Amino acid sequence: MKDKSYLGLLEYLSFKVGCMYLSDLRYNENLYNIQHELRSIDPNIYSLKEWNDAVNYITGERYEFDNVNEALDFLISI
Structure with missing residues (x-):
């Protein structure tokens, strides 16, 4: 079970960008x-699933990366 503060x-x-809503x-x-913000975080804090979900959510398109660094690099480069 995840920590409630996670x-x-x-x-x-x-939160970091100051969005009123996740959308x-x-x-x-x-x-x-x-x-x-992505340039200042350790990508290994989050699972590959979270990275893939974040890319898919932010872009609105379906992507599957093999590791967290690929997902991070993609988001920074779009």
């Missing part, structure tokens, strides 16, 4: 701030 990757990014992460105007 923030998933999407929740963490939403605000999908807005293009938030992408720069998302990428900025």
Whole structure:
């Protein structure tokens, strides 16, 4: 069972970017701030599933990466 204080990757990014709603992460105007926050986190804190889910949620497209660094690099480069 997860600790109640644990923030998933999407929740963490939403908080750090200052989104009122999680769905605000999908807005293009938030992408720069998302990428900025991604550069400062250890990607291994989150599971590969969370990274794949985050990429799919933020982009609105289906992607499957083999490791967390690929997913991180993709999000930073889009």
